[in-house]
Amino acid sequence: MGFLATASSCKKSFLDLSDPTKKNADQFYKTEEQIKQAVSGAYSSLQDHVNSQYIFAEMSSDNTTIQLNPSDRGQNDRVEAFEFWNLTATNVNIADLYNQSYNALYNVNFALSRIDGVAGMSDQKKAQYKGELQFIRAYYYFNLVRYFGPVVLITEPLATSSDAFKTTRSSEADVYAQIVKDLTGASANLPAKSEYAGDDIGRASKGSALGLLGKVYLTLKDYPKAEATLRQVLGLGYSLVPVYANVFDINNKNNSESLFEVQYQGGNALGEWSSFIYIFAPRNSAGAVTGFSTSNPQGWNIPTKNLIGEFEAGDERKSVALKEGYTNAAGTFVPIPFVNKYNHPHTIEGRTDDNWPVLRYSDVLLMLAEAINEQNGPGNAYTYINQVRKRAGLGEISGLSQEAFRTAIRHERRVELAFENDRWFDLKRAYTNAQMVTLLNAHGQAEKASPTVDRGGVPFIGNDYKFDGYEALYPIPDRQLFLDKNLTQNPGY
Template sequence: MKKITVLGVLFLCLSQFSCKEDMLVTTDPTRIGTDLFYKNETQFQQALSGVYGQLQNITNSAYIFQEFPSDNTTLDFNPLDRGGAAGWEAFEFSTVNQGNGEIATVWNLYYSALYNTNFTLEKLASSGLDATVKAPIEGQLKFLRAYFYFNLVQYFGDVILVTSTLQNPNQAFDLLRSPQADVWAQVEKDLKESVTLLPTTYPAAQIGRITKGAALGLLGKTQLTQKKYADAVTTLKQVTGYSLNPVYADNFNPAKKNGPESIFEVQYQGGNDLGEWSTFAYTFAPRLSGAAVTGFANTTPGGRNVPTNDMIAAYETGDLRKDASLKTSYTLNGTVVPIPYVIKFTHAHTITGRTDDNWPVLRYADVLLMMAEAINEQSGPTAEAFGYLNQVRTRAGLAALSGLDKAAFKTAVLKERRVELAFENHRWFDLKRTMTPAELAAFMNAYGAKEKAKPTVDRGGIAFNAQDYVFSDFEYFFPIPAPQILINAKLTQNPGYQ
């Protein structure tokens, strides 16, 4: 593959080619070179696990780019520490620019993962492994590459698209952004190939790996995003073998991981020293809550991803999902503190800072709602479309809907997705999929006006900046990180960030 992060490309390329110049003749005896690795199934499984590990790193901060920019979440404002204002807070306040450090980091995370994905695919193709052994490994890697680009193209629009490794480090300076259509075509290609390569299930010891159902689910979402409604319906109807959990909260219970509704979730494991734990409970707990939320004192909760007043109001009376998703306050030393927080990923754990919560990427409820949306866009609100929507509502303890026209049904599905998939990193992409840039700008400015008039969390007397919650249509895409353009002058910046 070709490297995506140009800095990373140069570093890796130089490390690959420097030995040819005989500038460095010693080797590290504690490491295995690529010429000795990638020789058997065990080593390829280890390389695949490494990419899964990078997926964890990407998921740890995904809420910044997929929830914060939307109307779902805000932050527990700290008037004494404004260090985050130019970084992660900028995604909440619509003040992201090309110098934002979080943008640079996420770009590097994705392209590092893509390099390792592509490199492993190349080694796999030239290996002598039996076809039955190679197929699921190849399928998982191609799904991961598709998933990485699925996110990147929605973050940045045109992005660097490469699927083969560099043969010369100078090629790094010739990398250009590919049109979105080309990126989407590659995502579809990888997913369609994954469908043919992946198994429906795995042995118990491998539960949690990417399956055929996951590839079909993401392919359907890719087609829906591109407004290929007929294709999306056909694809999503092939996602079989799953069912809604009778109890909504069980989808997030670490003791019930990878249950009947789970199509794909990022795996974490707490309670040990293996380095595979998650920390979402600490990231999302109110910043001054101490042990009141996490159960462990002497910690510094992040106060991020706070459910907004607008989000809280979106739940209908009697919706069983609300109490499984958020709380509107916590109690500290006998005092009720009215700061909301997400509880989907807050469960009992044994070691400070090491939680066992997985992160759901695809659930069957998501598939049902996508089918309802795609059918409505194609044929209007048919009985079948209502059936998919109402399966989700009935599980939530709500009355079934009926008698809606096409526009009202579309609104109902979007609202249902908001509360059903709340805080699972779907909202920003849902808004972008269903609105033009101008419509999204108007929507976000209306939300911002409400949040400025009545902030979800008290700001300690600090006034909003004049640019806070001022959303322009060009912010439909994030800026290309400034360091990448400094390194490679052939890269172009997204309009509006010049």
């Protein structure tokens, strides 16, 4: 199972603490300071998690594609496999996702098991730290169950390392029940965002837990609970940032719209920087996008023609979210689109300061509109969707049928949350498996007929862009099946 206690250390604000997972557990978890370090280690793991989420949640969808490197086909069975739905159980990215998630969960479970036994810590602090860890555990399991379906559910430390290889997959219902339990506990234990100050800004808050819980209920199609939970967020002081571009400005982190974002820090050698623009900028663009002429961007997560065409005329979000090309050093415009949302000036090559948004208030408004519509039709749902549209410089909508409003919500979510790792999950929630087969295969055929990015002479192969439906769940890594004979594989792999 790979439940090794590993995590990277963090060195900024509440992350500026040594990594307890590298210490002997018997000598640790005894003081409030050590619990604080353990919680910081859990936050640290989120960087490792979101660094690669675009592969699983954007590239598998119709939102993004890849700029092939004709001279290096080493990614054919790795990153490219997600783009073309050619996944196998031997895919290293799947193995890394699985291992990283369970390594982080091991550390979360261990820390949670020790909090009550720490002497001298106030009940309020114990509750806060429990809430933060419950939120993080719920976030991991929410991603795991949506990626893999039934997964191994462990909420207590394992007695021995051999127990990791005697586990079985729990039903989706059981996993979701634990997620709901964790987020309900977290929302009760955590302070409001406004109660954090100084170095504590950026921690999970009551709004973080309620926002994620609302999304869980929406995924489960429990619309009354989704609506009730999301309405609680409305009273916690969040608001839309007036200008869409400023939501992602590195000088405006953890702003009024942010329910939760993964923290990064660039401009130094502390190891906490992000580098998303170096991954997303087109190959051979050198410094035209990144600002550093010696950079070698990777050309992954390229916006598709399909997504670019989704933006309405006058939508102010388009130029923030993406650019349709760049001007190279010779002054020639190169029409290869790229994600622009995480493209901000930085002082050291490869070390950007962009945080990653996990939950935003605009997402809450759109989820609330969806939950209302699914119960009784649009009704007062227009209030919430139109707030998001008006901020984007678009006109209000009205007078739609329930089905037409569903289409409007799907459109609005796609452009508002583009490249924030929501599209794959939104597709799975909004469409039946048969509908996903139809939609994604139509997208695939369009890409094969007219690729977003020239393939440099590399031909398509027979299985490229062939979505059979079973790929809506990812395969359990083959090594896990080898190590734990109790595990089963998802159908189709």
